Amino acid sequence: MPALESGEETLVGGQAVLEGVMMRSPHAWGIAVRKPSGEIVTHSEPLERPSEQHKWMGWPIVRGVMTLATAIDAGIPRAEIFGECGAGRIKRERR
Numbered sequence: 001m002p003a004l005e006s007g008e009e010t011l012v013g014g015q016a017v018l019e020g021v022m023m024r025s026p027h028a029w030g031i032a033v034r035k036p037s038g039e040i041v042t043h044s045e046p047l048e049r050p051s052e053q054h055k056w057m058g059w060p061i062v063r064g065v066m067t068l069a070t071a072i073d074a075g076i077p078r079a080e081i082f083g084e085c086g087a088g089r090i091k092r093e094r095r
Helices: 060-086
Strands: 013-017 020-024 028-034 040-046
Touching: 028 060
Parallel strands: none
Antiparallel strands: 013 020, 020 028, 028 040
């Protein structure tokens, strides 16, 4: 069922990170973690879509491989940084 009045479907997915959650939509990603003090730290950034620049990257199988590679390349380092932030081992850093 469309979530927006315009009839556009909202596509958002997520994964758990240590003491928080990381969410991704087609155009942006965001992460929120709870610090040991109880404060919630959030961060979000826009995502580039290679399929908008190169039509062949929008082909179904190619798009899936590109999406998986992008998720792994971007998700693991961010999850580690913000996971450690949530565990209280480091202050917030950006890579």
